[in-house]
Amino acid sequence: MHSSTARQRLSNLTRHISTSNVKRETxxxxxxxxxxxxxxxxxxQAPATEKVNLLCNRSSVADEINNLxxxxxxxxxxxxxxxxxxxxxxxxxxxxxxxxxxVVVPSNYLPPLLDEIKESSHLLAKNAIVISxxxxxxxxxxxxxxTTICDEISKKLNLPTVCLMGPNIYTEMIRDEFAEATIGxxxxxxxxxxxxxxxxxxxTFRVSICNDRLGVELCGGLKNVISLASGFCEGLHQGSNTxxxxxxxxxxxxxxxxxxxxxxxxxxYEESCGIGDLLxxxxxxxxxxxxxxxxxxxxASGPCQTIQDxxxxxxxxxxxxxxxxxxxxxxxAKVVHDYMLNVSNTxxxxxxxVDSFPLFSAIYNISYLGAPxxxxxxxxxxxxAGSDTENEIASVKVEGAFRNVDLxxxxxxxxxAGQGIxxxxxxxxxxxxxxxxxxxxxxxxxxxxxxxxxxxTCDVIKINLLNTKEIETKIxxxxxxxxxxxxxxxxxxAGVAKFQPFFETTPEAFDLQVGVNVKALFYLxxxxxxxxxxxxxxxxxxxxxxxxxxxxxxxxxxxxxSKATVDHMARIQAFELGPFGIRVNTVRPTVVLTxxxxxxxxxxxLEVMKNQIPLRxxxxxxxxxxxxxxxxSDEASMVTGSSLAVDGxxxxxxxxx
Ligand SMILES: NC(=O)c1ccc[n+]([C@@H]2O[C@H](COP(=O)([O-])OP(=O)(O)OC[C@H]3O[C@@H](n4cnc5c(N)ncnc54)[C@H](O)[C@@H]3O)[C@@H](O)[C@H]2O)c1
Numbered sequence: 001m002h003s004s005t006a007r008q009r010l011s012n013l014t015r016h017i018s019t020s021n022v023k024r025e026t027x028x029x030x031x032x033x034x035x036x037x038x039x040x041x042x043x044x045q046a047p048a049t050e051k052v053n054l055l056c057n058r059s060s061v062a063d064e065i066n067n068l069x070x071x072x073x074x075x076x077x078x079x080x081x082x083x084x085x086x087x088x089x090x091x092x093x094x095x096x097x098x099x100x101x102x103v104v105v106p107s108n109y110l111p112p113l114l115d116e117i118k119e120s121s122h123l124l125a126k127n128a129i130v131i132s133x134x135x136x137x138x139x140x141x142x143x144x145x146x147t148t149i150c151d152e153i154s155k156k157l158n159l160p161t162v163c164l165m166g167p168n169i170y171t172e173m174i175r176d177e178f179a180e181a182t183i184g185x186x187x188x189x190x191x192x193x194x195x196x197x198x199x200x201x202x203x204t205f206r207v208s209i210c211n212d213r214l215g216v217e218l219c220g221g222l223k224n225v226i227s228l229a230s231g232f233c234e235g236l237h238q239g240s241n242t243x244x245x246x247x248x249x250x251x252x253x254x255x256x257x258x259x260x261x262x263x264x265x266x267x268x269y270e271e272s273c274g275i276g277d278l279l280x281x282x283x284x285x286x287x288x289x290x291x292x293x294x295x296x297x298x299x300a301s302g303p304c305q306t307i308q309d310x311x312x313x314x315x316x317x318x319x320x321x322x323x324x325x326x327x328x329x330x331x332x333a334k335v336v337h338d339y340m341l342n343v344s345n346t347x348x349x350x351x352x353x354v355d356s357f358p359l360f361s362a363i364y365n366i367s368y369l370g371a372p373x374x375x376x377x378x379x380x381x382x383x384x385a386g387s388d389t390e391n392e393i394a395s396v397k398v399e400g401a402f403r404n405v406d407l408x409x410x411x412x413x414x415x416x417a418g419q420g421i422x423x424x425x426x427x428x429x430x431x432x433x434x435x436x437x438x439x440x441x442x443x444x445x446x447x448x449x450x451x452x453x454x455x456x457t458c459d460v461i462k463i464n465l466l467n468t469k470e471i472e473t474k475i476x477x478x479x480x481x482x483x484x485x486x487x488x489x490x491x492x493x494a495g496v497a498k499f500q501p502f503f504e505t506t507p508e509a510f511d512l513q514v515g516v517n518v519k520a521l522f523y524l525x526x527x528x529x530x531x532x533x534x535x536x537x538x539x540x541x542x543x544x545x546x547x548x549x550x551x552x553x554x555x556x557x558x559x560x561x562s563k564a565t566v567d568h569m570a571r572i573q574a575f576e577l578g579p580f581g582i583r584v585n586t587v588r589p590t591v592v593l594t595x596x597x598x599x600x601x602x603x604x605x606l607e608v609m610k611n612q613i614p615l616r617x618x619x620x621x622x623x624x625x626x627x628x629x630x631x632x633s634d635e636a637s638m639v640t641g642s643s644l645a646v647d648g649x650x651x652x653x654x655x656x657x
Contacts, residue, residue, distance in 0.1 A: 024050035025199050026125065028094045030113060031104035032056040032065070032087065033325070034074035038170035039104055039133065042205045044082040045176075048198035053094040054087045062087035077174050091116050092123065099125035100199060101159075106326040107136035107149060114156040121157065129192040130154070130161040131183075135220035136328040139335040139342075144484055146261065146339045148217040150184075160192035163213060164200065165220035165273035167280035176204050182273035183209045184216025186536040187581030208271065211581070213536070215267035218258045219274045224329035225336055226250030227281040228363050231288035232376045235295025242380070246359070247282050249383040251275060253357050257336065259409030260343075260352050262488050262537060264634060286322060287329030293317050294366075295373040303370030310368045330367050337364035343484055358382040404626055405633035408433030411487045412632065413528065415465060415520075416494030418445030420594035421544060424621030425491055425628050430457055432629050434489060437478065439463050441494075465494055465520035466512075472527065479531055486535050489632045490528050492521040492566075493544040499555040499600045510558050517562035522569060529573070529582055538581035540632045543570050544624070545586040547647040563588075567643050574641030583640035585631045589619045590647035615648030 025048060029040045032054050044052045056062040065071055065087035069079050081087075088094040095101065095117060101124070105113060121128075134149040154161040166181025173179055181200065185193035193209045200207045210216055229250060233242045251274070255265035268274035282288060294317060304310040314330045337360065343352040354361050362379035365371035412429045416422030417438030423445070430436045430453045438460045440446050446460035459482075461474050479487065496516045498509040521543055532539040548556050549563035566586060573584040591597050591609055601609070610616060627646045630636055645651050 024048060025100050025195065026050050026053070026098050027100045027102060027199060028053045028055065028098035029102045029104060030055045030091075030094070032061055032071060032074075033104070034170045035133070035168075036104035037071045037075055037080055038168070038173040039102065040085055041080055041082065042173060042202055043102065043199055044084040045202040045205075046199045048195075048201065049084060052085045053098065054081075054085055055091060055094040056087050056089050059089040062089045075170070075174060080174055092120055095120060096123045097125055099128050100195065101128065101130045103130060103132045103134055103149070103153065105134065107134050107138075107328060108326065110134065110149065110152070114153065118156060124159075128159055129189075129195060130157060130159050131196050132161060132163045132217075133165070134328075135165065135217075135224055135332075137218075137221040137332050137335045139339045141338065141342060144339075144342050146335065146484070148214065148221065150213055150217055160189040162189055162193050162196050163217050163220070164196065164207065165216050165277060166207070167272060167276040169280065169284065173205070178204050178206075180205070180272045180276070181207045182216050182219075182267075182271045183207050184213040184267075184273070185209060185211060186213050187211055187538060188536070188579055189213075210267060210271055210273075211538070212264060212267045214261060215258060215263035216271065216273045218261070218263055219254070219268060219271065219277060221328070221332050222254040222257065222336065223250075223274075223278040223281050224285075224287050224327070225333045225360065225363055226254065226278060227285045227287040228291040228294075228329055228333060228367065229359055229376050229379075230282035230285075231291025231293075232295055232363075232366060232373045234288065235292040235299075236373055236377065238377070242377075243282060245380050245384070246376075247278060249380060250282070250359055251278055253359050253383070254278070257340070257352070257357065257360070260485060262409055262411075262485060266634075285329075286325070287327050290314070290317055290321060290327060290329070293321050298373055303372070305370060307368045310370065314367070333360070333363050333367050336360055337368075356386070358386065405432050405629050405635055407489065407629065407633060409485070410434045410489050410632075411437060411482070411485045412489035412491065413437040413439065413487050413524075414491040414493055415439040415524065416544075417449055417460070418442045420596060421589070421592055421621050421624050422491070422493035423449060424625045425493055426458070427452065428622070428625035428629055429489070429491075429632070430454070432633075435459075435485065437461065437487065439465070439494070441465070465524070466515045468519070468523050471520065471524055475524065475527055479528075483535075486531060486537055487528055488532060488537050488539045490525065490539070490541045491544070491628055491632070492524060492541070494520070495544060495546075495596070497559045497596050497600050499559065500557075501555050502557055505557060513558045513562050517559070518565050518569075521566060525573060525584075529577055529580075532582055533577075533580045539577075539583070540636075541570075541573070541577075541582065541584045542628050542631050543567075543584070543586045544628075545570075545588045545643060547588050547590045547645065547651045549586075549588055549643075550651050551653075570643070571641045578640055583631075583636070585636075585639060585641070586643045587624060587627045587631065588643055588645045588647060588651065589624045590650045592619045592621055592624060594621065609650075613648040613650045614652070617648060619646050619648065 040054050069081045132149045138147045150161045150163050162185040183196050229246045255268040340352045340354050358379040362375045412434040414426045417426040418440035426436050426438050436458045438449050441464050443462040450458045450460050543566045545566045546563040548560040549567045570584045570586045623646050
């Protein structure tokens with residue numbers, strides 16, 4: 001059943017692409033090296049492609065490609081380039097009229113190229129998009145931000161930008177052997193991703209699309225680092241058993257590192273850009289080959305004394321063994337190390353400790369600090385021992401607490417976190433792995449929350465939510481100083497209730513309830529989801545509403561109306577934020593015995609309420625927290641604009657006879 005559906009999807013995709021109603025694309029490929037040439041061949045074979053303009057850095061190469069259909073400097077085969085391909089040595093000629101730009105140049109050539117494209121962007125077709133195939137990471141120590149090539153391209157050109165990463169050896173692609181790859185995209189760029197998928201679909205090349213651009217790019221950048229470990233092991237004459245260990249433990253470090261940046265480990269374990277590309281790179285990649293030569297040079301000449309000497313050694317090896325080709329692998333090893341070091345210096349131990357990544361650390365130490373290559377074997381032993389302890393801790397955590405979903409690596413802001421339902425939610429999200437940011441007007445209860453949670457996993461900010469200026473100043477300041485892991489989860493829980501008969505309801509009670517329950521929630525959500533959109537992050541927001549949002553309960557006029565507003569705001573927010581990959585839902589609890597409820601409900605009223613609930617019990621803070629964490633998690637990735645009743649059936653209405 002499953003396979004016939006997949007087969008059907010495949011034949012639909014192929015039929016869709018080969019029918020004439022698909023608008024055929026004019027593609028410009030930047031970079032005519034070995035990989036650029038192989039990719040050009042794939043693109044030129046796709047039914048969705050009209051023509052391919054290939055930019056070469058020399059006119060002699062362009063002439064050879066146009067006249068002989070070969071590129072002998074990089075590829076020995078004949079007839080590499082189908083007739084749809086025209087080579088150019090001028091950027092302007094190659095981008096004119098293009099609606100897809102494919103970037104396949106070494107990252108150091110990119111900045112001037114992007115400047116030139118920017119200047120001539122009026123020559124591009126109106127619906128132009130960019131596909132980056134560059135596997136390079138960058139670290140800006142001033143802002144402490146790790147950026148990817150797609151970040152740089154989309155910032156510079158302001159065009160929808162997706163990436164393509166996968167296990168793709170150019171020699172096999174030239175021979176038209178089967179290969180797959182992954183296209184990573186931000187939710188807002190879904191149509192660009194589909195167009196990219198179409199031009200990369202041929203008889204022998206297939207791509208899947210993945211709504212996690214950062215994850216896909218990190219797969220590409222980080223597997224290059226791990227491939228150095230594989231090469232070091234080869235240089236030490238280790239065999240396949242060692243290599244298998246490098247791949248397993250390396251994948252784990254890649255996924256753990258990326259979780260810190262809010263990336264799901266699913267991308268690493270399930271996509272071809274993850275496990276697929278790592279396997280390939282560790283067995284036949286060029287970085288592995290270079291690292292093997294690095295060990296041989298170490299054995300012959302001894303360790304380098306400084307980072308500069310080490311850099312020179314890598315560069316010389318590129319010249320000697322790769323004909324001067326530039327690899328991102330050893331640069332990325334430094335980027336990863338520098339980033340981890342800065343994060344743990346800024347946030348203290350527990351957050352991205354270099355020691356928790358024995359492979360990444362050993363790779364850096366060998367590559368830059370003159371450590372003996374055998375350090376990598378010690379690191380493997382440490383990594384195996386470390387993974388035991390980690391699993392043990394994880395299982396204790398799950399049993400002792402109630403960890404229903406995995407929110408590791410996410411930063412979650414919870415309002416009203418000092419006590420009651422908000423406190424339970426904050427504790428539960430922490431147990432699920434999130435870094436919690438607790439907001440409340442009461443610093444004492446916030447401090448207590450912080451002391452309860454593991455060191456370094458909870459920040460607290462005292463804010464009076466009635467004061468929008470205070471919200472803006474303190475939250476903006478927090479987001480600026482903690483930009484490495486932006487807030488991607490938000491729970492608006494703080495709330496106040498003043499139950500009064502209609503004629504006795506005061507303007508003060510109105511302002512208080514609408515101020516905290518509605519206005520602050522509106523403003524905070526606007527502030528935080530705006531930053532999610534700016535950083536192109538998926539996010540999830542949950543507002544704590546109430547059963548009374550749909551039930552007309554006596555004395556609840558302002559409170560009920562404020563919660564009804566919250567439900568409706570969530571629906572409109574879900575509508576407007578959905579295209580950015582941000583979900584918004586509400587949870588509607590029945591009575592929970594917190595301070596708020598005990599101040600508003602007497603014993604008799606509680607008994608009446610309990611008897612009106614089909615399950616004949618009140619809700620607990622844990623009931624609410626479990627619903628919230630599920631809605632926040634990827635498990636609910638298709639749920640938005642909904643309102644989940646945690647009320648034992650009370651708001652269904654209806655009465656027993
Ligand atoms: N307890 C219930 O029966 C019940 C039922 C349904 C919905 N709710 C909703 O759940 C949410 C939490 O309620 P609770 O029962 O935990 O209440 P609670 O009174 O125990 O906790 C509310 C928290 O919000 C904080 N807060 C209040 N005003 C604030 C302000 N101006 N600035 C910053 N923080 C402020 C308080 O300091 C407190 O820590 C509320 O939105 C409430 O409407 C509660």
